[in-house]
Amino acid sequence: MPAAAAAAALLTAAPVPLANTAGRISYKCNRSLHRQNPTLFPEIRSRTLFFPSTHLVELLQHRHRNIVSPLTAAASNSFLPVGGSKAGDSGVAGLLERLRAWGHFLPGGRWWVFQGCDGVNRDEEQWKKGVPVLCALRQMWFLVARDRWVIYVAFASLATASVSRVSSWWGHGQREGERDERREKELAELSIPHFLTASIFSAQSGKSSIFYKNARILVSLCLASGICRFPHEGDNELYCILQVKRMREMLYSTLLFQDIAFFDEETVGNLTSRLGSDCQQVSRIIGNDLNLISRNVLQGAGALIYLFILSRPLALSMVLICATLSTVMFFYGRFQKRVAKLMQEFTAHANEVAQETFCLIRTVRVYGTEKQELERKFGLLSPISFHLRSHLSGFLTVPTLAVNRYMKWLERLWDVSLRQSVAYGFWSLSYNFFYHSTQVVAVLTGGISILFGHITAEQLTKFILYAEWLIYSAWWVGDNCSSLMQSIGASEKVFQLMDLLPRQQLISEGKCVLLSKGIRLPKIVGNIEFVDVSFCYPTRSMVPSLKHVNFSVLPNEVTAIVGRSGSGKSTILNLFLRLYEPSNGQILLDGIPLGDLDIKWLRENIGFVGQEPPIFRMDVTSNIRYGCTRETTQEEVEWAAKQALAHEFILSLPNGYSTLVDNALLSGGQKQRIAIARAILREPAILILDEATSALDAESEHYVKELLLSVGNLSGQKRTVIVIAHRLSTIQAADRIVVMDGGTVAEVGNHKELLQNGGFYTRLVGRHSDALA
Numbered sequence: 001m002p003a004a005a006a007a008a009a010l011l012t013a014a015p016v017p018l019a020n021t022a023g024r025i026s027y028k029c030n031r032s033l034h035r036q037n038p039t040l041f042p043e044i045r046s047r048t049l050f051f052p053s054t055h056l057v058e059l060l061q062h063r064h065r066n067i068v069s070p071l072t073a074a075a076s077n078s079f080l081p082v083g084g085s086k087a088g089d090s091g092v093a094g095l096l097e098r099l100r101a102w103g104h105f106l107p108g109g110r111w112w113v114f115q116g117c118d119g120v121n122r123d124e125e126q127w128k129k130g131v132p133v134l135c136a137l138r139q140m141w142f143l144v145a146r147d148r149w150v151i152y153v154a155f156a157s158l159a160t161a162s163v164s165r166v167s168s169w170w171g172h173g174q175r176e177g178e179r180d181e182r183r184e185k186e187l188a189e190l191s192i193p194h195f196l197t198a199s200i201f202s203a204q205s206g207k208s209s210i211f212y213k214n215a216r217i218l219v220s221l222c223l224a225s226g227i228c229r230f231p232h233e234g235d236n237e238l239y240c241i242l243q244v245k246r247m248r249e250m251l252y253s254t255l256l257f258q259d260i261a262f263f264d265e266e267t268v269g270n271l272t273s274r275l276g277s278d279c280q281q282v283s284r285i286i287g288n289d290l291n292l293i294s295r296n297v298l299q300g301a302g303a304l305i306y307l308f309i310l311s312r313p314l315a316l317s318m319v320l321i322c323a324t325l326s327t328v329m330f331f332y333g334r335f336q337k338r339v340a341k342l343m344q345e346f347t348a349h350a351n352e353v354a355q356e357t358f359c360l361i362r363t364v365r366v367y368g369t370e371k372q373e374l375e376r377k378f379g380l381l382s383p384i385s386f387h388l389r390s391h392l393s394g395f396l397t398v399p400t401l402a403v404n405r406y407m408k409w410l411e412r413l414w415d416v417s418l419r420q421s422v423a424y425g426f427w428s429l430s431y432n433f434f435y436h437s438t439q440v441v442a443v444l445t446g447g448i449s450i451l452f453g454h455i456t457a458e459q460l461t462k463f464i465l466y467a468e469w470l471i472y473s474a475w476w477v478g479d480n481c482s483s484l485m486q487s488i489g490a491s492e493k494v495f496q497l498m499d500l501l502p503r504q505q506l507i508s509e510g511k512c513v514l515l516s517k518g519i520r521l522p523k524i525v526g527n528i529e530f531v532d533v534s535f536c537y538p539t540r541s542m543v544p545s546l547k548h549v550n551f552s553v554l555p556n557e558v559t560a561i562v563g564r565s566g567s568g569k570s571t572i573l574n575l576f577l578r579l580y581e582p583s584n585g586q587i588l589l590d591g592i593p594l595g596d597l598d599i600k601w602l603r604e605n606i607g608f609v610g611q612e613p614p615i616f617r618m619d620v621t622s623n624i625r626y627g628c629t630r631e632t633t634q635e636e637v638e639w640a641a642k643q644a645l646a647h648e649f650i651l652s653l654p655n656g657y658s659t660l661v662d663n664a665l666l667s668g669g670q671k672q673r674i675a676i677a678r679a680i681l682r683e684p685a686i687l688i689l690d691e692a693t694s695a696l697d698a699e700s701e702h703y704v705k706e707l708l709l710s711v712g713n714l715s716g717q718k719r720t721v722i723v724i725a726h727r728l729s730t731i732q733a734a735d736r737i738v739v740m741d742g743g744t745v746a747e748v749g750n751h752k753e754l755l756q757n758g759g760f761y762t763r764l765v766g767r768h769s770d771a772l773a
């Protein structure tokens with residue numbers, strides 16, 4: 001009760017007008033509520049991040065009816081529900097209030113304000129941060145410049161289809177002396193309405209020779225238009241395919257060369273969504289949208305010129321109508337760009353969740369959370385947008401929503417799509433209105449002109465046909481512009497990702513290639529030194545994972561790193577593998593800073609086996625050969641597999657070494673054996689093992705460990721080994737043990753020395769003797 005009272009006080013203390021700030025208020029209130037009593041309000045806090053404030057009240061009423069009734073009473077005085085009315089509102093005032101609320105559904109109303117992924121309303125400033133249209137087009141052009149010939153062919157055939165001179169088709173058969181008419185007949189597709197009308201009127205007036213001539217021209221024009229369209233459309237398709245391919249290539253290679261920290265922040269689902277649907281959508285920009293826009297602009301311009309030739313006053317009225325339509329088109333296009341951006345974002349989030357769920361399907365099954373993953377408690381009004389639901393709640397009982405992570409994003413997609421559909425409805429409405437306006441204006445003004453003898457009935461018919469053509473072209477331009485805006489909206493994230501610079505260590509002379517840059521030592525001795533190394537993961541820049549770490553690994557020795565979970569053992573290996581760069585200090589290999597060495601060469605000389613080694617979806621031989629730069633025979637692959645005790649189980653697979661495997665098709669121990677065989681085959685100078693044998697049975701582990709730690713490479717020479725271990729047997733076998741505690745080195749020495757010290761290591765061994773033994 002005190003919490004509810006405090007929360008009520010918080011809400012009433014700051015009565016903020018609701019308009020345009022619903023998301024923000026809701027968020028603030030809930031932050032405060034959550035701080036006041038996190039146990040009472042945890043769920044509400046996360047939910048209302050994307051709910052408008054009215055839903056806070058709804059949610060509280062529904063979920064915490066008993067506890068927070070004073071809060072909702074107080075809240076309802078401060079916050080007027082979007083579609084509802086205050087308690088006590090009745091009669092005309094209440095009705096007016098409700099009507100006013102419904103007014104928010106009209107263009108420009110509050111219903112059209114979008115919320116971003118964080119659930120907060122996006123203001124104009126945030127939208128302006130997007131990629132400008134010209135900038136997006138420039139980037140697109142740069143992307144396809146290599147294949148510009150495809151575009152040239154497409155545009156040339158388009159121009160031919162739309163604007164080619166008819167004179168070559170029928171030149172000598174024209175009526176002499178009719179200058180205007182001759183000019184009018186210069187356009188191929190555009191002249192179809194002209195000859196159509198001329199044919200009809202010549203038939204009506206009984207001029208059979210003129211009728212047949214016009215009919216012949218009509219057929220020729222239709223054929224010409226069709227033939228020119230063929231290369232044009234084919235080229236466009238070809239262009240779209242090329243562009244998607246090129247974009248995916250570029251994006252994929254840009255992503256591949258990013259820092260590991262980048263992948264800590266971006267999820268796989270999100271990135272694959274950009275590579276998939278986003279690239280497809282963006283490819284429409286030049287291949288489809290721009291192409292259709294130019295075609296319709298050409299045709300519209302031709303029709304307009306024709307109209308001006310026929311009648312200037314009538315043509316001006318058409319210009320006026322088209323200008324109004326263009327204004328509507330501008331706003332609609334801007335709206336579409338925003339919609340597309342949000343839809344891409346929400347789709348990416350939905351993909352992210354789906355990908356995660358499918359990757360963790362075993363956990364979902366074991367914990368029986370399928371229903372939870374599908375949870376969806378909509379009622380009668382499902383699925384309609386949150387806002388509309390809120391308005392309807394004034395008339396109907398609307399059940400509270402309960403959505404899971406995936407449904408949350410689908411619901412938000414739906415929410416945006418709903419508004420998109422309504423906007424399309426408004427756009428179509430305006431088109432219809434203007435389309436019919438042209439006819440009415442043409443008939444009225446044209447009829448008057450006929451009455452006064454300024455134009456003939458034939459001219460008016462032509463005028464109406466061309467006016468329709470003009471408005472039709474304007475409509476298509478509008479439609480394609482909005483589609484272009486959609487594509488540009490969708491392109492934003494793709495271009496942002498493509499603009500990322502590749503990781504510094506992989507750049508050479510401005511190119512990101514698998515390159516050779518830096519020092520290559522003639523031979524790796526294997527002396528590794530960590531000098532005052534400190535490190536924070538970029539995603540947690542305030543929390544150091546390593547603090548002033550100093551230790552050495554001597555050549556041909558086995559160094560074990562031990563310590564409690566989270567003490568920084570794997571981080572040390574990550575830094576040595578240069579997956580991250582130290583925030584402070586240096587790591588040296590044979591006296592040379594790692595940063596000065598050729599990274600490609602360095603990695604070729606390191607073998608790494610992790611705790612959960614990844615297996616690629618390919619056959620066993622390819623998996624063992626993965627990353628091995630030297631040529632290897634099948635015998636060598638089998639030798640490595642035998643050393644890793646993998647040979648027997650591989651032979652028992654349906655196709656032996658040719659069996660297709662992946663992470664889900666092998667046991668943990670089998671995966672580790674393949675990864676160990678992979679490391680053995682590389683014959684690395686330095687071997688790094690991160691609990692590499694944890695999934696093996698005791699006997700196999702003993703044998704494999706012997707091999708990895710003592711036997712060394714093919715020629716029997718020992719190598720430098722760094723091993724993270726929890727088992728006492730592994731640790732005892734090490735020449736040197738580095739004991740980590742809370743990101744610092746607590747002790748260094750061998751097993752005997754450390755036990756004699758009686759320090760942290762002794763306590764660790766004592767406390768975890770069961771686990772270590």
Ligand SMILES: Nc1ncnc2c1ncn2[C@@H]1O[C@H](COP(=O)(O)OP(=O)(O)OP(=O)(O)O)[C@@H](O)[C@H]1O
Nearest residue numbers: 264537539540545564565566567568569570571572
């Ligand atoms: N990618 C990452 N981003 C942010 N923090 C991380 C990341 N990886 C590890 N950490 C944090 O760094 C600290 C050290 O982690 P590390 O993986 O090195 O521990 P560890 O000693 O290897 O643990 P374990 O024995 O459980 O594998 C931990 O607090 C961990 O939460």
